[in-house]
Amino acid sequence: MPRHSERTQSWRVGVLFSQTGVTSVIEKTQLNGTLLAIEELNSAGGVLGRQIEPVIYDPASEPYRFRDLALQLTNVDKVNVIFGCYMSSTRKAVLPVVERHNALLFYPTLYEGFEFSPNVIYTGAAPNQNSVQLAHFLMESFGKRFYFVGSNYIYPYESNRIMRDLVRQSGGEIIDERYLPLDAVEEDFESVVVDIVKNQPDVIFSTVVGQATAHFYRAYARAGLNSDMIPIASLTTNEADIREMGAEVACGHYTSAPYFEGIETEENECFVARFRARFGADEPVTSGAEAAYFQVHLFAEALKKSGDIGTEVLRNELMGGEYSAPQGRVRIDPDNGHTYLWPRIARVDANGRFVVVATTSSAVKPDPYLVSPQVNDWSLRQFKIMQTAPHMANRSKLK
Template sequence: MLFKGCHNDIPMGNEETIPPKENIIKVGILHSLSGTMAISETAVVEAELLAIKEINRNGGVLGKQIEAIIEDGASDWLTFRDKARKLIDKDQVVTVFGCWTSASRQAVLPVFEAKNHMLWYPVQYEGQECSRNIFYTGATPNQQIEPAVKWLLQNKGDEFFLVGSDYIFPRTANLIIKQQLDALGGKTVGENYLPLGNIGVGSIISKIQATLPHGGIIFNSLNGDSNVAFFKQIHAAGLGADKYPVMSVSIAEEEVRQMGVEYLRGHYAAWNYFQTVETPENIKFVDSFKAEYGADRVTNDPMESAYVMVYLWKQAVEKAGSEMDLEAIRVSAIGQQFNAPHGMVTMHPNHHISKTVRIGQVRDDGLFDIVYSSDTSVAPIPWNRFVPETQNYRCDWTDPHKGGKYEV
């Protein structure tokens, strides 16, 4: 594996013979390997490195080997911005795979747009964005949040308490949820936020008990270490999954493994991929990841999206015939398909991919029983239909007259 930069003791396997510079393609990897978001982002880096190792082993891209330059965003948005500039200007990478939180993505977005560069972003997010410089392989709200709310209304009740970290993704997600509940006959009984990384969840637990004395749904968009305190304290308070089911959109197998299954057993998460998806591609993905990083490790949705985006980038580069011609790569990326571990994905003209929607329930071994799966792959809708200001917006980078974002 070819790599440079910060790697935070991520096991890489045996380093291979480094080819001449003219036979190397340099890419950037930019995630939090320290701070509150490291609990989630470290495994995403591992998945990206796994894809790069596989591609290199099979001949590379355009006959060249990929060199990954890894930088630590350190859960700090200004650091993300500075590292993005460093990767583009100093390291001269041809693309960057990176970010988790919307705060980090929005911190680097002006950098990629000003320098007309390219970011591949692997995590579900709130939508309400459309950049020609970003390809998004995580879920849009209609591929995660909206179907989760609909499933809960049909199966678990109609009273929702919303809890999230205090930054753009949870606040926008909860705006969408409230609008959706109003439209579908549900009720928002409470809404609380914590600064990212804050563990002072006691007052939120008290408010949940006061507003939902006999039980109800907790919709959770906390990120990072705050989730550890939250689930441990709702467990200690006796708010079991039978009466207080928690639906999370940023908790997956890796977080369950690190936090302890005893605190999450019976609760739910909405994603597109779970390790328990039964496809030949997923069996291969899980086996490869465990062989590289340890038999006790798990895979999850952001890791799968990160793994997939490296392959989609590879295919776009090969179709363009150049790793340097970013405009040609942008055009070539549209329509790219990949038989991902969770199912076939297609890159749409709005720079997002189609995805199968799934809801899982945490079981005794820390993996998820899949309790719902969409019948077909769901097309991405970045501009949300439940938000009046944006419900008529569309995004299409194949039509130069529309300039990306436009109103129908």
Template sequence: MPDDDPPAWKVGVLFSRSGVTGLTETEHVLGTALAVEEINTAGGVRGRPIAPLCLDPAGDPVAYRALARRMLADEGVGVIFGCSLSASRKAVLPLLERHDGLLWYPSIYEGFEYSESVLYTGATLNQTVFPLADYLLHRHGPRILIVGSDYIYPRESNRVMRDIVESRGGTVVGERYLPLDVDDGAIRPLMDEIVRLEPDAVFSTMVGQGARRLYRLYAEAGIDRARRPIASLTLAEGEIAAIGPHLCDGHLLAATYFGALDSPANRRFDRSFRERFGDGPPPSMWSQTAYAQVHLFARALAEAGSLDARRLGEAALRTRFAAPEGDLAFDAENRHLWLTPGIGVARPDGQFDILWRADAPVRPDPWLASTRFEASWARASDVVPVVP
């Protein structure tokens, strides 16, 4: 007898579950999986289920390129949810453009990019670094030390942070870079330098295993985290759990999602995520953004009725979704999302107290074409804590 089941919508999932960023990219996978399951349980899209092809590049840009080529050229997959580091996105971008594919990219990144083969669902620097710089300068002081992993995202993000700090009368007392696979021995001299220089805060764009080592050694060095915190764009709840919450309380995160957000949409997401994944990592910016972009995709697909990159991309730019982090919509001019920035301080239980959050979504400005460096992103009164 013929098979009457409707054909599935085949998509690719290209995140590393191992390697230097295996922890955070696994959270991307979990958020993606939860959204796919929710959509399929509700009947799929136009009565057809989403069928993900999941491959693990293990953090290797060469493997990202090879597996993306396999998806696009051999498996007939035109839509990919994937990549985290900028190196992996850059590795697959030429293939997407050549094969008319469409990447849904859920990571914060350095900006300064536009491609009609990508929908960018992570925060841009004007939605994270600018409010964080204001907060540090107003609440902690003008002397900032910068440290990052040695690749494009940290170098570009740190360049912007330096420009903001210096344009507003602050001082960058040092800027240091370490390899992605840095060991404890290479980080310890940095701790000595922090103790010697006594910055008011440390802005970190270290990621992956190196970032986890940084936070552990910071605590080991006995540096006062309340007085001299590490402020980052990446220290989310799952990584805090892996490091140890008792080693992270007092550190700061600038992000558009916190697990502690109190809204009906986030309470539903938190409950569903914990029921589905049990003792795994808690909900975080990594899993939530991946989750939200799949729901955006499903709504766009329902309108477009096709996985054709152009038609689907055009439909996505008209799509809205009430995500756990808030209402989402793309900016049609640059293919990035309007997002609501926030700043949180880590608590001893591994969650965040939200110190400040914008009143409304902020337009993405990936080229920093309209964001002013010489004037505060927000008024000083806007960046004082809203909790004790």
């Protein structure tokens, strides 16, 4: 068979994760998750005997680059399936492109909700799959006086709106909220840390994303603060951020996400082993990487059934599609194109590893249009706190 024919026989897909710029640390792990899944599928003979051929670009954490490269993928590379995007601003930039070309974007990132497009499959957590659980856990464990620190864009605003609502429902209070630029550095956080020390909240809810995450945690540690005094809780701080900031700085802080590197499932042990074998033992595996990984497999399962990469037929097969992901069995909800996921909360240990302290006994249905989640949301009945905060006993000393 001539080579060019072999090439046209492949399933060509677009991959848009930033390898440079403010969110490249996390997006590189998502790129790795994507590539790992594609290579697994290809080495097992591809899908229906055809290899998956990724067309990879670096959108450099800039929304306009995402838009231009999405256009490049759809117009020039003639691709109608794209895996990519981290920040909501980049997804919003790609959205009109995939809608106009009737392409399909697989988005492996938690986000603020309130979106549905027939051209997007959402495999990250909606607020009812991470914020509700985190609010519940933090108020049970630490108290109800919250301090919000976030990056200055839509996701922190909306996440904070939800958290504020949940805290106030329980009679708690938000002492202050601060928003810093995406490219904020350690010194930029100093005044925030001073204000935190002054106000002595029970807990800090951080929606700082990207490289600023490590800067914030470092500024916090440098001021002599630690998680025994006031823990920082986040929806985004992940294994890659911890590697950036170091175990000592990260130790004791919390993250709510459907996946952590250390989850003890058979699927996850295989996944992490393969990930490390492919990208190096030190490469962090994140919740974004896991979603990026399983969404390629969901795509492949659907493609196997449809035999056709056309958006309509593929989407039909994707709706209700299931896969045994590293986090547990996931399923695409046909009602909204989001995914049933497994909420978990983990605490960073002294070695810089996440240890799961709260988990759920079944996957939680996504509810991306939930305006007012309730602190007593029914899904919490299956949410078990296995380990209370180890330093609770010390807290009285601080007051």
